[in-house]
Amino acid sequence: AFFPSEKAGNYLFGIYILGAILGLCAAKFLRMTAFRGLDEPFVMEMPKYRMPNWHLVWFMVYNKAKMYLKKAGTFILLASLLIWFASNFPKSEENLNDFNAQERAIEQSYLGQFGKGIEPIFKPLELDWKLSVSLISGLAAKEVMISTMGVLYSLGKDVDETNNDLKGIIAKNIPIPSAVAFILFVMIYNPCFAATIVFSKESGKLKYTLFLFLFTCTSAYIVAFIGLHIAKILLN
Numbered sequence: 192a193f194f195p196s197e198k199a200g201n202y203l204f205g206i207y208i209l210g211a212i213l214g215l216c217a218a219k220f221l222r223m224t225a226f227r228g229l230d231e232p233f234v235m236e237m238p239k240y241r242m243p244n245w246h247l248v249w250f251m252v253y254n255k256a257k258m259y260l261k262k263a264g265t266f267i268l269l270a271s272l273l274i275w276f277a278s279n280f281p282k283s284e285e286n287l288n289d290f291n292a293q294e295r296a297i298e299q300s301y302l303g304q305f306g307k308g309i310e311p312i313f314k315p316l317e318l319d320w321k322l323s324v325s326l327i328s329g330l331a332a333k334e335v336m337i338s339t340m341g342v343l344y345s346l347g348k349d350v351d352e353t354n355n356d357l358k359g360i361i362a363k364n365i366p367i368p369s370a371v372a373f374i375l376f377v378m379i380y381n382p383c384f385a386a387t388i389v390f391s392k393e394s395g396k397l398k399y400t401l402f403l404f405l406f407t408c409t410s411a412y413i414v415a416f417i418g419l420h421i422a423k424i425l426l427n
Contacts, residue, residue, distance in 0.1 A: 193361065193370035210378050217410065225402070262332065266384050270331035271338050277302035278342045297343060306343075316372040316415050322365070326376060332383040367426060372419040380411035 194202050278300050297303050305327075306320030313323045321343040328339040344360050365373070381387060381404050391400040 193365065193367065193374065206374065206378060213379065213410075213414065217406075221406075262383075262385050267332045267334055270328055270335040274302065274328055274335065274339050274342055277305070302343070316376065316412070316419055317366070317369045318373060318376075319369075322369070322373055326373075326380070329377060330381060330384060332385070333377065336377070368419050368422040371422040372415040375418045376411045376415040378411075379407060379414055381407045 278297055280301060281299075298307070302324060303320070306324040309323050309327065310318075310320040313326070318326070321340065324343065325336045325339045329336045340361070344364075361370075382390075387400065387403065390403060391397070394400065
């Protein structure tokens with residue numbers, strides 16, 4: 192939606208490679224700071240290469256699909272319902288057939304008031320309150336950001352990543368430097384709520400979960416800020 196369709200694959204590949212590079216840099220940084228110490232020996236026996244067992248393949252596919260459906264039926268559904276409620280209440284007495292009235296109604300809703308409140312935090316990244324709210328909703332699940340943006344741009348709830356109307360409005364209202372900052376922030380900041388819970392259980396300590404949140408969000412903010420200004424320089 193942010194970039195021309197014919198070049199979207201190249202941008203996606205670049206984002207993937209950049210994510211891998213940033214992951215390696217983060218691992219090296221943490222190894223030199225928070226996780227200093229002697230290396231512990233680790234031995235792993237590699238299994239022999241063989242034709243896959245179709246029963247095992249089906250079992251793995253079934254479990255992965257089950258996990259996603261469970262995620263979609265809990266975190267994504269609840270977050271989407273919360274976004275819908277917050278964007279529709281309190282009810283406006285204006286005639287909502289007019290587009291400008293719809294915009295005012297959303298701005299005066301609970302979600303709009305919340306977005307206006309956190310907008311100064313993301314102002315250095317040149318993200319408006321709608322993108323700021325989308326980032327916050329992404330803490331529940333990154334997929335929720337699409338429906339959030341659809342609601343905030345007055346397109347209703349039947350919105351997904353293939354919706355051409357949403358793509359057109361996003362391309363029209365969001366400058367490319369801001370889009371770069373938004374994408375970089377989404378790529379780096381805290382994973383979804385389900386992944387955070389798993390991380391918390393595996394680490395066994397709350398401080399590591401708090402560290403995950405602070406480290407990823409701070410890193411995302413810094414990288415997004417740098418990416419914003421690099422994009423401005425390249426475009427100028």
